[in-house]
Amino acid sequence: MTIRRQWLIMLTLTAVLAIVVNTLIFSSLINRYFQTYTTSEYNKSLSQIKSFSKIALSQNNMTTRQIEAQLASYLNDPVTRITLYKADGSVIANVSNDISSMNNMMSGMMRHRAPGTFSQEVDRTELKESGISIGTVNVTHYSSIGDSLTSMMFRSALIRTSLLSFVIVLALLIIIGLFVSRRLSRDLRNTSSMALNIDLGNQVDIPLSKIREVRIIQQSLKELKSRLKLKQKGRKRLLDEMVHQTxxxxxxxxxxxxxxxxxxxxxxxxxxxxxxxxxxxxxxxxxxxxxxxxxxxxxxxxxxxxxxxxxxxxxxxxxxxxxxxxxxxxxxxxxxxxxxxxxxxxxxxxxxxxxxxxxxxxxxxxxxxxxxxxxxxxxxxxxxxxxxxxxxxxxxxxxxxxxxxxxxxxxxxxxxxxxxxxxxxxxxxxxxxxxxxxxxxxxxxxxxxxxxx
CATH class of the missing domain: 3.30.565.10 (Histidine kinase-like ATPase, C-terminal domain)
Structure with missing residues (x-):
């Protein structure tokens, strides 16, 4: 196997390993950060829903349509349903997302997951004023923040981006590897030609390689050529001395x-x-x-x-x-x-x-x-x-x-x-x-x- 082919194989394997490890680490960190951010946003929305529900129950000047319209503004992923009850258990407002269409979108992105695995949970909060219960609000959300539509879309985009980056970086590395290996093999061929010409006693003048190890070999060959030339000159001088002395x-x-x-x-x-x-x-x-x-x-x-x-x-x-x-x-x-x-x-x-x-x-x-x-x-x-x-x-x-x-x-x-x-x-x-x-x-x-x- 030639040095050029060995270099390309080694470079490709090293690049693949580096990209895979880097992708896994950064994907994990980014995904963890996103889930933390999503959880924080959900808790903030839940606090706002509770505050609005308490105001809606305390004041009698808001119609059911107005309450539902306001609660619908909080139906952001991972929240799927909000139900507001009076103290006697009657429903004042009930708003929800179109769960079937959301599940269809999610199943299109995550076909490998079995149907029904996107389970939901309800956060039930009793609303009180001056220590007296005035009603209850139920907030339905996905049981895991990672099962939310936004999380699924984010992970899907992250995987696609990672694969695209992998392909681009790998292509660039292969192009650079081909260039470097061609240059290395050219320098090695020049060095081999230099050694052959020195052995044959021919004049040779090639530019020194910019690769340090190859350049050291070429400089050693030039020094060897100089020493051989000095030896040949010394041999000629000694022969001339012998002729002169006789x-x-x-x-x-x-x-x-x-x-x-x-x-x-x-x-x-x-x-x-x-x-x-x-x-x-x-x-x-x-x-x-x-x-x-x-x-x-x-x-x-x-x-x-x-x-x-x-x-x-x-x-x-x-x-x-x-x-x-x-x-x-x-x-x-x-x-x-x-x-x-x-x-x-x-x-x-x-x-x-x-x-x-x-x-x-x-x-x-x-x-x-x-x-x-x-x-x-x-x-x-x-x-x-x-x-x-x-x-x-x-x-x-x-x-x-x-x-x-x-x-x-x-x-x-x-x-x-x-x-x-x-x-x-x-x-x-x-x-x-x-x-x-x-x-x-x-x-x-x-x-x-x-x-x-």
Missing amino acids: RTPLTILKTHLEGFQDGVIDLTPEEIKTCEMQIENISSIISNMSGLLDTERKASPLRVEAFEFSHLLRRIIAGLKLQFDQKQVALSLMSHEKIMIKTDLYKLSQSIYNILTNAYKFTQPGSKVEVFFQADEKMLTIEIRDTGAGISPKEQQHLFEAYYKGSNAQTVPGEGLGLYVVKQNLEQIGGTIRVASAPGKGSNFIIRIPMTI
């Missing part, structure tokens, strides 16, 4: 192999170690591939080891020197102190590679790139200086954002992820990076990392 060691390997082939580079043990280092970098990237593709993980786990830092720098520079030489850019290691540090070798070397690769891209032939380092008891400071194009202060604020490329980098190949990866790697090993640069005056990247993590 590009540098592959380029170094390709350059050195071409150098071996052309006889420019001799196949010495040191050159072989340089190539082995690039192969290890590629192996590390591949081993971390599952972590990079896992969008729930913020970073790959650290692999901390102790090594001699100047030896690492010499191997990095040896791997890149051929490229720099081909571009006629001087790449030099200016510090040679032997320093032992304990950190993630891969993340540190990848960061230095990326900065040097950026320097290679944005430094013109005839320029130079120099690497300095120094250490104290706790921190190692690395400076990479170039005499390239430089970076404006405005662009320095966005330099380490993912996919950001400065105005002088729009035509340079790359995704704008190199420095973003540098910052992420350094933060994971507890380090920092900042840049000091000015347009036309080159750049100085300063890295600080703990000696031990």
Whole structure:
């Protein structure tokens, strides 16, 4: 059974129950009030009949016709007959309603009641003056006020009105129920379509429902869509990082192999170690591939080891020197102190590679790139200086954002992820990076990392 049909059935049953209970309660209260009012009016008429009868008997200047005419004015429902007697028992006046016609009217409205059930009673009152009886008045009325014609007509009208109200209210409720259920089912269909489009990755834009519960579901789906979009964006960024990280060691390997082939580079043990280092970098990237593709993980786990830092720098520079030489850019290691540090070798070397690769891209032939380092008891400071194009202060604020490329980098190949990866790697090993640069005056990247993590 659909929600719409269940809603209509529930609304109809609730409406019927509410109308029936309300009708019964109010009908009972109104009927009770009417009977009280009718009884009060009868007692008032009875008092007036007694007063007039006493006057009529005390005075001898009224004719029988006049007395009967006056008494007939009191023949209001539930009074059906008034008889006035003298003290000797003779009848002075006798007036009554047409009982047969009244019974016919009442039987027409109350056919379910048996004939003769409208019984009557007589209120007999002895009239006295100065303690002496002057006559008697008999007032005949229905034994129950509820059996009066007026009461019967009132109850009949009340029932008809209640039934008419029931029909009108029920019709209105059904119309409103159809409207509300149609709106509810429409919102639910829209919500279902929204969920399906999110699952298929399609763009969806529907107005939020005014029904609070449905609106909460739709808002939850929109939040889910945003989270999925962020996850997809994060997955793309991680894949781009992986591609970017593999590009540098592959380029170094390709350059050195071409150098071996052309006889420019001799196949010495040191050159072989340089190539082995690039192969290890590629192996590390591949081993971390599952972590990079896992969008729930913020970073790959650290692999901390102790090594001699100047030896690492010499191997990095040896791997890149051929490229720099081909571009006629001087790449030099200016510090040679032997320093032992304990950190993630891969993340540190990848960061230095990326900065040097950026320097290679944005430094013109005839320029130079120099690497300095120094250490104290706790921190190692690395400076990479170039005499390239430089970076404006405005662009320095966005330099380490993912996919950001400065105005002088729009035509340079790359995704704008190199420095973003540098910052992420350094933060994971507890380090920092900042840049000091000015347009036309080159750049100085300063890295600080703990000696031990």
